[in-house]
Amino acid sequence: MPNKNDSNKFGWINWLFSGAAASSWLGETGLFVARVYLGITICRAGASKFPTVSWFQDQVVGLGFPLPEIMAFLASASEFVGGALLALGLCTRPAAFFAGLTMGVASFVFHKNSLGEMHIAQMYFWMLVLFTMMGGGRISLDALFRRRDNAASSSAPPAAGLAPMALVFPVLLVGIALRWEMQAPPPQVDPDAKVEEISLAGSFNSWNLNTDLMTQNAEELWQTTFDVDAAGEVEFKFVVNSDWRSNLGDSDQIEVGLPASGVAELDDGNNSTNNIRAFLPEAGSYAVTLDLKNLTYRVEARAAAVK
Structure with a gap:
C-alpha cells in the first residue's frame, strides 16, 4: 500500500x-x-x-x-x-x-x-x-x-x-x-569647453561651491581635500565653473566603501545624475581626485593618498 x-x-x-x-x-x-x-x-x-x-x-x-x-x-x-x-x-x-x-x-x-x-x-x-x-x-x-x-x-x-x-x-x-x-572609449568632457574651476560640493560643506575648490595638479587631473568630524556616509558632486547645470555625478555607483572610485557622468542640465557617495570610517581628512580625461574619480583617506 x-x-x-x-x-x-x-x-x-x-x-x-x-x-x-x-x-x-x-x-x-x-x-x-x-x-x-x-x-x-x-x-x-x-x-x-x-x-x-x-x-x-x-x-x-x-x-x-x-x-x-x-x-x-x-x-x-x-x-x-x-x-x-x-x-x-x-x-x-x-x-x-x-x-x-x-x-x-x-x-x-x-x-x-x-x-x-x-x-x-x-x-x-x-x-x-x-x-x-x-x-x-x-x-x-x-x-x-x-x-x-x-x-x-x-x-x-x-x-x-x-x-x-x-x-x-x-x-x-x-x-x-x-x-x-x-x-569602449572612455567618456570625455567637451574638448571645446574651458574648465576654469571645479568645486567639490557635498553634504560635508552644505553644498557650498566655494568651500572646497579643486586644484589642477596635472593637465587634466584635479585634486582637493575635505574634513569631516564624524564617521558616516557623505554625498557630493563635482561642479564645473560654479554652474550647477554643469555637474558630474554617478548614477551607476553601488559600492561606497573606501577607496570609493568610479566613472562620473556629465549632467544633461536637468539634474539627471545621482550624487556620488562615500562611506567614511572615521573623522579626519580625505582626498578626492578627478581625471577629466576619462572622468574617473577617487576618494580615499588623506594619509593613503600621500603614500
Whole structure:
C-alpha cells in the first residue's frame, strides 16, 4: 500500500528547484536574459566585499544590526553566491529571496530611498522580488533538477533541451561584457569647453561651491581635500565653473566603501545624475581626485593618498 507521504517525500527539493513557466517562448527568453544580467551584476558587486571587508562591517554597525560581523558576511554572501546562482538559474528562488533581503535593506534602510524612487539598489530589489516569485523558468539549471515538470503550454520551450543554455549563456555574456568594456572609449568632457574651476560640493560643506575648490595638479587631473568630524556616509558632486547645470555625478555607483572610485557622468542640465557617495570610517581628512580625461574619480583617506 503506497505511503501517503511518498508524494511529499521530495517536496522540499521540488520547491528548491521550482519555477513558474512563462506562457510563450518570448516570455521565457525575456526572463532568462533579465535573470542572467541581474545575477552577474549582483555577483560582481558582492565579489568586492566577500567574504567581508572592514568598511562593509562599519556600515552594518551603523545600521544597528546585532552580530555585525556575521550579518555583514551573510549580506556579502547573498550577493556574491546568490548572484552566481541566480545567473545560472540554480536554486533561483532562495537565491533571489536572500539577495532581495540585502537589496531591500540597502535601498530602504541604508539609502533611505522612498518607494518608487529611481535608485539602482531599489531596481535590483524589485527584480529580485520577481524572480523569488517566478523562479528560474524553464531555461535554467533548476529545470534539469526538477523531479516533476509542471504542465506548460505547447509554445513553452522544453526544459531538457534548453536548460544547458543557462550554463553556456552567462559565460558568453561575461566574455562579451569584458571585451566591450575594454574596447569602449572612455567618456570625455567637451574638448571645446574651458574648465576654469571645479568645486567639490557635498553634504560635508552644505553644498557650498566655494568651500572646497579643486586644484589642477596635472593637465587634466584635479585634486582637493575635505574634513569631516564624524564617521558616516557623505554625498557630493563635482561642479564645473560654479554652474550647477554643469555637474558630474554617478548614477551607476553601488559600492561606497573606501577607496570609493568610479566613472562620473556629465549632467544633461536637468539634474539627471545621482550624487556620488562615500562611506567614511572615521573623522579626519580625505582626498578626492578627478581625471577629466576619462572622468574617473577617487576618494580615499588623506594619509593613503600621500603614500
